[in-house]
Amino acid sequence: MNATKIRASVVAGCRGLGLAVSTVVVSGLYFCLTLLSLALIVIGVGVFTTPPVLQAVRVWANRRRALAGDWSDVRIAVPYRPLPADPRTGIIGQVELVTHLLKDPATWRDFQWLFLDMIAGFLTAVFPALLLWYPLEAVVLACGLWLVFRNDPYWYAFIPVDSLGSALLAVLLGAVILAVGLVFNPVLLRAHFRFCQFFLAPTKEATLAQRVEKLTETRHDALDTSAAELRRIERDLHDGAQARLVAMGMNLGTIEALIEKDPAQAKKLLGMARASSAEALTELRDLVRGIHPPVLAERGLGDAVRALALRLPLATEVEVDLPGRADAPVESAAYFAISEVLTNAVKHSGADRIWIDLHGTQGMLRASVTDNGRGGARVGAGSGLSGVERRLGTFDGVLAVSSPAGGPTMVTMEIPCQAFASC
Structure with missing residues (x-):
């Protein structure tokens, strides 16, 4: 012994x-x-x-x-x-x-x-x-x-x-x-x-009642989140791409009227229309990426998170150990949850370095985001982490935050995933 x-x-x-x-x-x-x-x-x-x-x-x-x-x-x-x-x-x-x-x-x-x-x-x-x-x-x-x-x-x-x-x-x-x-x-x-x-411990009846209450709450959160997302898409289309397309149509109408009378002015307006079309295309691509990034659908969660890290203004290390592809809804929830946590870290933590760890085992997809910032992050009303918690709750996922004063801050997310049940 x-x-x-x-x-x-x-x-x-x-x-x-x-x-x-x-x-x-x-x-x-x-x-x-x-x-x-x-x-x-x-x-x-x-x-x-x-x-x-x-x-x-x-x-x-x-x-x-x-x-x-x-x-x-x-x-x-x-x-x-x-x-x-x-x-x-x-x-x-x-x-x-x-x-x-x-x-x-x-x-x-x-x-x-x-x-x-x-x-x-x-x-x-x-x-x-x-x-x-x-x-x-x-x-x-x-x-x-x-x-x-x-x-x-x-x-x-x-x-x-x-x-x-x-x-x-x-x-x-x-x-x-x-x-x-x-x-x-x-x-x-x-x-x-x-x-x-x-x-x-809770009885089976109490556990079932808590489960029903949790599902009811997460369903309402999912509906609210979906409605808010649709409103955001509508607003972005109305204020962005749609406005540029309308302006481009008006410019083309003017060009049609000026093409014979004032070719120089028509050429200038044509250049403006071309620029508006390019900007509208860029905005549409950003909007599509915000709905469901193409890299996530094509290459999976690991590469999507790596691509996300490359766009951050901070030095970021990503470690991925996934035995395969998770279900599409789980991957999407994990991607946007990680994206929201990274956005919070960039805006509020004061950090200069971020570490992302992503792995799946024993029927669970786990992701942790750590930064060396000032700490003090918490889940509460009005906090971006509350939205992450609600998003994960739709999939019976959990969010844990360790953020003492002075840092570091570690946000850990877990989502049940049947694709990794045998791992």
Whole structure:
């Protein structure tokens, strides 16, 4: 057994001890407070005490969810229904808030978890700690403590310790227990978090409801985005190419009238018409590229992103590791999401270098854009990243932003892609 595994087992035992204490102290305290607050609803006091108590319980449950992911890689989603966006104030608002919280099934699952966390949660958490620390008791007995119990044996597990020989047998048993702990402690700690996951994760019904709500929201976003895109195309055509074509038609009409009377002026207007046609063609090409770049359709996402990087005013490195072509809608969503992130980086980051990493594996298309700018980027109302998040949400994609003050900023995007499912 290498040093890394031994260290992980020792750490798991220490963490189990801390969890065991918290299950009894913190979970027990919150269970009693919740029970008392719910009982006080009958006389009206609980209407005011229940919301802060339940919010504290949710913070405690979220803390356990976070530890499950950090310590044992057990991911537990947050199941709570969103609170009212514009709650009323006063007693009526408090009654509505309490009603909303009590109607949430996750509230009652948290309550069940608090009670069982004091019992089953304590046992599953303390076991790794016992396997790690219980052998120390055998060592202490063998070091001379057995002399105290020579007339009245002390039971170490199933061994009565009343002599040096029995104390050494206890040390041998303790070594076996320690060996078991060093091998299985991480697994036992994970078992504790699996127990928590059973109560703290969303139920199938809640997951389905969240899924329906998410799909409804993303559908509305997709419709709004499509409508906005159509308005943009209409505006660009009206103000750009259409206006130039109208002007070109008027010039041609004038040329037709002047071609015999004033050939010099007609020739001048003809040159202006030729310039207008070239500008209109350029604008139409830019418009088509904005709808769906030809390089994306012809050569795929990797080459399209490389072409996009070449047009940036900043030094840009692109690394592509794609096992093949993704579905066209996925490629389009990824391309325009990367384009929007790059635009934000050029305009707002103050960076002088950008790195783009694009790869696909295990049914997921992943793209990250990193810049060495000032940082401070975030997803919020009015932010360009909010639009990227909505675009990805249409495909069940996710957006993660890491942008501490002073930089660097890393924007990571993931989109499920069946084309890479076997990779």
